[in-house]
Amino acid sequence: MNPSLPALPGNLPRSNAELFARSCAVIPGGVNSSIRAFKAVGGTPYIVERADGPYVFDVEGTRYFDLVQSYGAIILGHAHPVVTAAITAAAAGGTSYGAPTPGELLLAEEISSRVPSCERVRLMNSGTEATSTAVRLARGFTGRDRIVIFHGNFHGATDALLAAGGSGVATLGLPGTAGVPASAVANTLVVPYNVVPRLDDQVAAVFVEPVAANMGVVAPAAGFLEGLRAECDRVGALLVFDEVITGFRLATGGAQEQFGVRADLTTFGKVIGGGLPIGCVGGRRDIMETLSPLGPVFHAGTLAGNPLATAAGRAALGELTPDAYQLLRTRAARLGELLTAACAAAGLPATFPVVGTLVGMYFGRGLAAGVAPTDFAEAKTTDEALYRVFFHAMLAEGVALAPGAYEALFVGLGHTDEVLAAIGAAAGRAAQVAAAAHAAG
Numbered sequence: 001m002n003p004s005l006p007a008l009p010g011n012l013p014r015s016n017a018e019l020f021a022r023s024c025a026v027i028p029g030g031v032n033s034s035i036r037a038f039k040a041v042g043g044t045p046y047i048v049e050r051a052d053g054p055y056v057f058d059v060e061g062t063r064y065f066d067l068v069q070s071y072g073a074i075i076l077g078h079a080h081p082v083v084t085a086a087i088t089a090a091a092a093g094g095t096s097y098g099a100p101t102p103g104e105l106l107l108a109e110e111i112s113s114r115v116p117s118c119e120r121v122r123l124m125n126s127g128t129e130a131t132s133t134a135v136r137l138a139r140g141f142t143g144r145d146r147i148v149i150f151h152g153n154f155h156g157a158t159d160a161l162l163a164a165g166g167s168g169v170a171t172l173g174l175p176g177t178a179g180v181p182a183s184a185v186a187n188t189l190v191v192p193y194n195v196v197p198r199l200d201d202q203v204a205a206v207f208v209e210p211v212a213a214n215m216g217v218v219a220p221a222a223g224f225l226e227g228l229r230a231e232c233d234r235v236g237a238l239l240v241f242d243e244v245i246t247g248f249r250l251a252t253g254g255a256q257e258q259f260g261v262r263a264d265l266t267t268f269g270k271v272i273g274g275g276l277p278i279g280c281v282g283g284r285r286d287i288m289e290t291l292s293p294l295g296p297v298f299h300a301g302t303l304a305g306n307p308l309a310t311a312a313g314r315a316a317l318g319e320l321t322p323d324a325y326q327l328l329r330t331r332a333a334r335l336g337e338l339l340t341a342a343c344a345a346a347g348l349p350a351t352f353p354v355v356g357t358l359v360g361m362y363f364g365r366g367l368a369a370g371v372a373p374t375d376f377a378e379a380k381t382t383d384e385a386l387y388r389v390f391f392h393a394m395l396a397e398g399v400a401l402a403p404g405a406y407e408a409l410f411v412g413l414g415h416t417d418e419v420l421a422a423i424g425a426a427a428g429r430a431a432q433v434a435a436a437a438h439a440a441g
């Protein structure tokens with residue numbers, strides 16, 4: 001441990017294990033989001049003190065190359081100076097007012113101009129709030145109750161959409177979650193990803209991750225999103241793209257731009273807050289104006305359109321030019337190549353599908369070499385035990401992956417070529433360790 005490090009708040013000891021034990025005594029499982037626990041991989045989490053660009057530093061002073069990037073909320077790299085300055089300037093003017101602000105107007109205009117289907121947008125506090133609001137809005141607008149979702153897609157911690165989980169629930173090995181009454185999901189239909197379901201006129205909306213990024217990374221099959229659009233139109237159902245990950249990570253205009261399919265409603269989060277809490281529902285004017293105060297579907301939030309979050313989000317989007325997305329695509333492809341080469345050299349069976357700026361990972365022989373999964377059943381063939389070994393070998397080499405086998409790898413503008421090369425070299429060593437352990441065990 002480095003004695004020159006400054007004191008932690010509350011004079012806490014600089015020990016991951018001690019702090020985690022103390023957290024467990026007051027916070028259930030020691031974490032405020034269940035996927036942060038190391039339940040799926042074993043061991044105890046590193047406790048982050050600070051982060052900078054591609055790095056996170058734990059309280060013991062250990063530096064990690066970070067491929068978690070707040071599960072995709074960070075895209076410019078940690079503590080990007082433009083974002084930090086925007087937050088600092090905003091905070092000096094007060095942190096929340098309970099009245100409209102210029103900053104929320106500008107962020108709303110920015111989102112609307114990037115995604116043409118978002119003729120109106122409403123800002124809120126999380127991706128979960130966005131998807132739960134979209135459910136209520138779709139039901140209120142159509143007068144129908146049925147919601148269709150896809151196996152392996154994840155839409156946040158909202159009852160109606162927890163009929164089957166994405167990465168979080170799948171990793172915990174539970175079919176759904178306790179505490180959701182059957183009545184809350186009685187109108188939720190869960191169907192296989194990448195197959196256009198036949199709908200009827202009971203369906204209010206189809207919710208889809210246009211690139212599935214909570215079961216590793218699964219690309220939409222050719223014609224899938226177009227097919228959903230046509231089937232929704234046929235029965236008068238709304239097509240809702242959950243772009244909480246893909247929005248402004250995949251392209252200037254998100255997945256809708258990349259795949260040329262227009263959604264009726266879109267949910268955003270993560271990137272649009274520049275690392276601060278945010279969510280957003282955008283969509284067709286007639287649907288969006290069904291929201292209160294114009295229409296009968298209620299929505300409100302004390303901190304919605306928060307001045308710090310909207311300032312951070314605007315600052316982040318300002319850096320996300322078409323050139324930035326080109327760079328992110330190049331880097332995602334490079335990371336996929338490096339990890340593939342590292343595992344191949346060690347004889348470790350693994351596949352790293354790259355979809356635009358997103359990188360997924362699958363281990364074991366459930367999938368033929370180089371073949372990417374197309375649905376949850378195929379994604380589930382990943383060897384979770386092998387991932388556990390690789391995860392810890394990478395952590396020991398100073399690379400932080402998400403502590404779950406179904407998360408995406410998040411590449412940002414902080415991951416320079418040199419950083420990627422260092423991650424590749426670390427992965428080469430980690431793959432050797434993991435292959436040896438796998439062969440032994």
Ligand SMILES: *Cc1c(COP(=O)(O)O)cnc(C)c1O
Nearest residue numbers: 126127128154155156244245269
């Ligand atoms: C993260 C995520 C959510 C939930 O967003 P929160 O801000 O964590 O509530 C919803 N949908 C998708 C696709 C996500 O990845």
